[in-house]
Amino acid sequence: MRYSLIKPKIKPVFNLFTRIWIYFTSISVALIFVVFIVVVFKSYYASVQLDDKKEELAQILAQINANKLKYQELVRQNDKAELILGDLEQEQENGKNKVLLKSIQNLFTLVPKNISLNEVLMEDRSLILRGITPTKEMFALLLEAPLRSIFSNSQTSYYQLENGWYRFVSVNITIPEEMYEQKR
Structure with a gap:
């Protein structure tokens, strides 16, 4: 016996609106995850570069200090040479x-x-x-x-x-x- 005039259809678990909502939500979550990974790698790369720049700065400061010492030594030698040989301006005068x-x-x-x-x-x-x-x-x-x-x-x-x-x-x-x- 039949009680309905239409043939019954199988009802889907998720209707069309729910499937669209799940699809866009998963795409949004995936994009947020990709952006998060990019931000994490960028920050790690920036911290590595910062450490490299700090080391380079320390080397440059050490080189500056060494150059200052060399400059002081050269000034001392120049003063000693001026004492021995006389100042160039005075030398031209007399x-x-x-x-x-x-x-x-x-x-x-x-x-x-x-x-x-x-x-x-x-x-x-x-x-x-x-x-x-x-x-x-x-x-x-x-x-x-x-x-x-x-x-x-x-x-x-x-x-x-x-x-x-x-x-x-x-x-x-x-x-x-x-x-x-x-x-x-």
């Missing part, structure tokens, strides 16, 4: 230490190949040379004579090495003209 500078340049051109200089220490009014020479006579003829003509007082000490050569220490001092005139 030519006070041009002779000394030229003499020292000539000294380095006079050093023969056999004599090797290990240390050249130039202070306010003195020049100290340390090195090795094959013979005392070679040093006396080739370097000591020009040094005596440049400096007021020149003394050289020799120490014989095992190979027969000599290690020398030459101390040369310039006495200021004022003190030289007072001694007379």
